[in-house]
Amino acid sequence: MSKYQTHILIVEDEPGIAELLRFTLDDAGFSCEIAYSAAEARQAIVDVLPKAVLLDWMLPDTSGLALLQEWRGQLRSATLPVIMLTAKGMDEDKVRGLNAGADDYVTKPFSPKELIARIQALLRRKIPELGQSLLTHGLIRIDTDRYQVTVDNQEVELDQAEFKLLRFLVAHPDRIFSRAQLLDKVWGDHTFIEERTVDVHIMRLRKSLGAAADYVKTVRGVGYKLNAEPAA
Numbered sequence: 407m408s409k410y411q412t413h414i415l416i417v418e419d420e421p422g423i424a425e426l427l428r429f430t431l432d433d434a435g436f437s438c439e440i441a442y443s444a445a446e447a448r449q450a451i452v453d454v455l456p457k458a459v460l461l462d463w464m465l466p467d468t469s470g471l472a473l474l475q476e477w478r479g480q481l482r483s484a485t486l487p488v489i490m491l492t493a494k495g496m497d498e499d500k501v502r503g504l505n506a507g508a509d510d511y512v513t514k515p516f517s518p519k520e521l522i523a524r525i526q527a528l529l530r531r532k533i534p535e536l537g538q539s540l541l542t543h544g545l546i547r548i549d550t551d552r553y554q555v556t557v558d559n560q561e562v563e564l565d566q567a568e569f570k571l572l573r574f575l576v577a578h579p580d581r582i583f584s585r586a587q588l589l590d591k592v593w594g595d596h597t598f599i600e601e602r603t604v605d606v607h608i609m610r611l612r613k614s615l616g617a618a619a620d621y622v623k624t625v626r627g628v629g630y631k632l633n634a635e636p637a638a
Contacts, residue, residue: 412529414438415456417447417473418491419466423514427460427491430518435551436525444468451483457533458525463492463503471506478507487532489524491516543576543632545618557618567593568611575622575632584629604630 414436418424424440431438439456441447444467450456463470470490477483490508492499500511509532510524541548545558553569555562564572574592575583583591585601608630612619623633 412436413456415450415459416440418462434522444473458487460489460491474506487528541576562614564614567607571607579632582625582628582631
């Protein structure tokens with residue numbers, strides 16, 4: 407699995423459909439995990455919070471709708487991007503799913519291309535650093551498909567942590583993030599490293615950025631932000 411892949415949780419009890427979804431996501435460059443029941447899905451969320459969930463309405467133990475409402479009531483999963491998958495195609499069913507907190511709704515049978523397009527559109531809305539293939543900011547250009555970064559048209563080499571940190575900051579310019587927020591948003595809430603480790607990664611990132619190093623600003627006592635222009 408690529409170290410940069412976006413992790414998607416598939417909650418689907420029919421093995422044939424689950425494997426089709428896995429193949430479709432793998433082919434599009436995502437990493438994925440399958441949960442065949444609500445109980446397995448709950449545990450998967452506890453282990454690793456995914457970037458998005460494909461959630462079947464009809465599950466053997468708890469309905470997908472009830473599971474979604476459960477997640478929306480919990481702080482950790484309240485904003486988790488979720489696409490409902492169901493054979494229920496009536497407008498009232500779609501309304502129920504959306505009112506329960508679904509971000510989108512795909513009716514079976516579905517087009518693999520449309521599903522991937524909907525996932526990417528959802529990520530662009532809710533997690534912009536993951537849903538866009540090209541991010542730019544001043545001298546910085548990030549090709550997220552090729553995992554390539556250039557500064558003033560010169561390619562720079564970044565390790566995994568530096569790439570993910572820069573990608574996040576460029577997607578949220580002029581916003582201040584605490585060290586704890588960066589740990590959560592960039593490394594994930596299942597990662598247990600000390601907050602001061604962020605300072606080390608920021609220092610290394612600035613060194614790697616060279617001419618664009620001053621774009622990354624320290625906000626004393628708060629955290630870090632990406633300036634629109636290099637700091638004076």
